[in-house]
Amino acid sequence: MTELTNTNEYLLSVQSIDTFIGQFHILEGVSVNVAKGSITVLLGRNGAGKTTTLKTVMGLTPPRDGKVIFDGQEIQGKRAFNIANLGIGYVPENRAIFRALTVLENLKLAERNKGDLERHADFIYDLFPDLERLSKLKGNQLSGGQQQMLAVARALVPENKLLLIDEPSEGLAPILIQQMMEAIRKLKDTTTILLVEQNFIMASQLAERYVIIDDGKSVHSGLMSDLVLNQELIHQYLGASIQAPISASEA
């Protein structure tokens, strides 16, 4: 919690938020700090509250208590579409694209200012070359991997300062996971990312910092390079199912 003293350095600072969904107390004092130009990953077991943390930042499940400071501005309590317009792109899990619209229409829809897509088209199609080829297909005609790429690409259309990306590798074939990782790595040069990722190998290769969320509380945070060496911590909070991060040193 000592990190909270110099909040100015952080693009996003989530300060002990409490979030309820219905009568359930999902987040109990979660704190997450994301430094400008970095990738921070939220780790934790299924149901720990990682997705809810992202949703709370986004205003989809507003916090009952605590602060969310984005770019020096308190945003808790603002409505989701206003928060989005401040420059936060959210890529939710389960490929939240519009299935009845074409790829191009999906991208166009994300424009915040006229010409956003045109300005960033080269960058987006460079990351995901498939999308250019598929631009006239409807969302429901895409494969799962293509839908996921479209969901990420959509967040890149407007000028976003922060991207919240939820489980980008979920359900993807290994070769697509590789492509997605490459894309996210390239994104780091231009933007700041808060990632939720179950795939520890992918997370450890991408992120500089981590926050472990367990049972609705942020229990640990620090540098990813320290975490990969701390097998005990990994085992305690992330479960035995996670493979040892063998490839982390190669990253």
Add this chain to the structure above:
Amino acid sequence: MKNIWKKDKGFVIFVALAFAFPFIFSLLGQTSLTEGTNKFWQGQLINFFIMAVFAMSYDLLIGYAGMLSFGHAASFGGGAYTVALLLEHVAPDILKSYQIFIGSTNITEIVILIVCFLAAILVSILIGLLFSASAMRVKGAYFAMLTLALATALNLLARATDFVEWTGADEGMHGVPVPLWINPTQNRLTFYFIALAFLVLAYILMKRIVSSPTGRVIQATRENEDRARMIGYNPVTYRTLAFVIASVFAGLAGGFYALWTTSASPSMTSGVTTVNVLIMTILGGMGTLVGPLLGAGIMQIFSQFLYTWFGARWPLVFGIIFVLIVMFLPYGIVGTWRLQGFKIKQGWQRLLELTKTKETPEK
């Protein structure tokens, strides 16, 4: 023009046919342009043109914005009553005391008609806003029930005896003084072309709206409100906008319907009227815009034949046909065609190839 042809061949052909219809009918049947069966069928088509606009406006609501409203007739009736009330109670006094000329042409009646329709637009915007303000926060069945309740309230208002001198209460208003040059009884051919022009204009405008960026957001909120919110759109704003736009087109259609029937009656605001356009929309296919147009045509023209064949029992037969269509073409005629069109085309090609291979050995 080239673009319209490319994208909407069907519609262009339809308009051309509709334009030529009175002349072709007159040539084929050796009948006068302005009398007899020709006049009768022009009337049927006028009814169809107006109902088509009403049905397309309903499609904006249900097909594109995903809002199942059972109160759409309120806007239709609102437009009809506005035009009828102004023509009956306001226009005669104005015509007596003022005359507006451009050069030597008297344009008073045209100006009055334009004002009537502007008023109809205003009233339907207000109805749209009233409905949105009260029903927008709920969804699904609750939304449908609230819109039905509001429309029923307006229906009761139309039937209220308190305003019997103005509205004719249960009887409605009949024999509204429509200017002679556009009067559907005396000058039906003129009215025919004006109604057709109204349909074409309404179609082009609605088509533009649904394919505009705003239209895309409206379709996005239909699919998933949260997702629209996440990328920075307020769904309530866009749903309200869709509701008001649909209401305006319904109001204009209602205004035209008042001119066509020279009347306004409480039944125009009733649930039955809404159900009729719902049937047209489902028949043709939701979210296709052309579908409801086709649905309105089928219902209008088909019902004539069904009536001559089956007499008063025709709704029963129509009901059976409707059930069959919904069972076998669940996305409506146009909707299913668009979904299956690819397969049908493939089937045709295979069939053509088969006939070709059959022919070659013969040679």
